[in-house]
Amino acid sequence: MAGRLRRLGGVAFRQQKWKSSLSTQAKMPPCDFVPEKYESYPYERMQKIREQNIAPSLKTYYKRPLLLHQGHMQWLFDHEGRRYLDLLAGIVTVSVGHCHPKVTMATQKQLARLWHTTNIYMHPAIHEYVEKLTSLFPDPLKVVYLTNSGSEANDLAMFMARLHTRNFDIICLRGGYHGGSPYALGLTSLTSYKHGVANGFGCTTGVNGAVQYPRNFLKEAYQLIRERGGLCISDEVQTGFGRTGSHFWGFQTHGVVPDIVTLAKGIGNGFPMAGVVTTKEIASSLAQNLHFNTFGGNPLACVAGAAVLDAIEEDDLQKNSEDVGTYMLLELAKLRDKFEIVGDVRGKGLMIGVEMVTDKDSRCPLPAEEISQIWEDCKDMGVLIGRGGLYSQTFRIKPPMCITKRDVDFAVEVFRTALQRHVKKAAAK
Structure with a gap:
C-alpha cells in the first residue's frame, strides 16, 4: 500500500x-x-x-x-x-489497548450525561464501580478511597498506615519507585529522582527492571512486619489488573493478603485515576478528621474504570x-x-x-x-x-x-x- x-x-x-x-x-x-x-x-x-x-x-x-x-x-x-x-x-x-472501543464508548456516553460532581453527592458510577472493583479482592479488603494518581494513592496509603498504627517508619525495597510526591519520594533510592532536599521522613529503602521476589520472601517479610505492629502495603500500580497473568493482583502470586493495596495506571487505561483499597478498620482511621479529594470518584473516571474491568474479562x-x-x-x-x-x-x-x-x-x-x-x-x-x-x-x-x-x-x-x-x-x- x-x-x-x-x-x-x-x-x-x-x-x-x-x-x-x-x-x-x-x-x-x-x-x-x-x-x-x-x-x-x-x-x-x-x-x-x-x-x-x-x-x-x-x-x-x-x-x-x-x-x-x-x-x-x-x-x-x-x-x-x-x-x-x-x-x-x-x-x-x-x-x-489504546482507545479500546468499549472504554471509548462508555466514556463518550458518560461525557454527555455528567462530567463531574464531587463525592459529597451520590451518583451511580462510583457505587457501581467500587462494588465491581472490591469483588476482585479477598476479604477483608473491601473499602476503597479513589484518587487521581499513583503518587497520591501511595501517599494516602502511608498516611493511613501511620494514622492507624501510630508508627512512622516505613521500609521498602532498594530500587523501587512509588511516585513523585514528597512522601513517595522518601521511598525512592534512585539517584535520578532525588533532588537533594529532605522528603518522606521515616522512610528506609518497581522500576528496578521487573525483579521478582525470591520464593516465600513476601510471606516472611509480612510476618516480621506484623509481629512488630506494622501494616503491609502492596503497590499494585504496575502489577495489578491481570498483567502478571497467573493472578489478577501481584500479591496473590505470593499467597499473601496485604493490609492496604494501591492502584493506578492500568486502572483507567490511561484515564487519570487511582485508588487505595483497605479494610474498614484501617479506612476508619482516616475518618477521625476531614480528608477530602475533589476529583476522587469522578463519574467519568468511574465509568472508565468499570469499562476497563469489563474489557479485561470479556477479552480474556x-x-x-x-x-x-x-x-x-x-x-x-x-x-x-x-x-x-x-x-x-x-x-x-x-x-x-x-x-x-x-x-x-x-x-x-x-x-x-x-x-x-x-x-x-x-x-x-x-x-x-x-x-x-x-x-x-x-x-x-x-x-x-x-x-x-x-x-x-x-x-x-x-x-x-x-x-x-x-x-x-x-x-x-
Whole structure:
C-alpha cells in the first residue's frame, strides 16, 4: 500500500511505509486501522513550544522525540503516519489497548450525561464501580478511597498506615519507585529522582527492571512486619489488573493478603485515576478528621474504570498476558543465550525486564551510550520499549495486554537485529 492514496471519512492521505535499512529483517504485522490525517502544528513548532513553555523536568525519549498523533490497541501512530508497536503502554498504563472501543464508548456516553460532581453527592458510577472493583479482592479488603494518581494513592496509603498504627517508619525495597510526591519520594533510592532536599521522613529503602521476589520472601517479610505492629502495603500500580497473568493482583502470586493495596495506571487505561483499597478498620482511621479529594470518584473516571474491568474479562486479557507473556519470555531467553550482552531475561506475564551487561561473567551494566543506541535502533524499526534499573541498564517491556504472539515475533526480531548491529559495531572498533 506504500505510495498509494487512501481515504477515511473523506480525507485523503498518503499511507507511510516505514523505511529502515534493517526493515527487511523484521516484518511488521498488518493492522487494519487507518489513522486520521495529522493536522496540528508542524514538528518544529511543537519542539519550540516544548522548549519554551513546558517544564524542562518533563523529559522526552529518543534523540528525535516522537510526535504521536493517534493510538489503536497495541499500536501508536506518529504525525507522519508511521506505526509503532507500543511495548511500554504509556509507562505501563494502557492496560486493555489504546482507545479500546468499549472504554471509548462508555466514556463518550458518560461525557454527555455528567462530567463531574464531587463525592459529597451520590451518583451511580462510583457505587457501581467500587462494588465491581472490591469483588476482585479477598476479604477483608473491601473499602476503597479513589484518587487521581499513583503518587497520591501511595501517599494516602502511608498516611493511613501511620494514622492507624501510630508508627512512622516505613521500609521498602532498594530500587523501587512509588511516585513523585514528597512522601513517595522518601521511598525512592534512585539517584535520578532525588533532588537533594529532605522528603518522606521515616522512610528506609518497581522500576528496578521487573525483579521478582525470591520464593516465600513476601510471606516472611509480612510476618516480621506484623509481629512488630506494622501494616503491609502492596503497590499494585504496575502489577495489578491481570498483567502478571497467573493472578489478577501481584500479591496473590505470593499467597499473601496485604493490609492496604494501591492502584493506578492500568486502572483507567490511561484515564487519570487511582485508588487505595483497605479494610474498614484501617479506612476508619482516616475518618477521625476531614480528608477530602475533589476529583476522587469522578463519574467519568468511574465509568472508565468499570469499562476497563469489563474489557479485561470479556477479552480474556489476563489469560492473554499469561500466554503471550510466557511466549515472549521464552523467545527473549533465546537471545540471552545467544548474546553475551544480554545478562538476564526475567519477569512474569507481560511484565518483563531484559538486563544488559558488558559480559555475563562481570555482569557490569552495559554503558549508557551503548544501551541508548540499541534502544534507538528498536524505535527506528518500529518498536517502543522503556528503560529502568539502578543504572538504566534494563529494557522494560510492559505492553498493552492485547498484544499477540505475532507482535512478539516482530518485536523479538527487531531486538535481535538491534543486538546484531551493536555486536557488529563493537567488533569493528
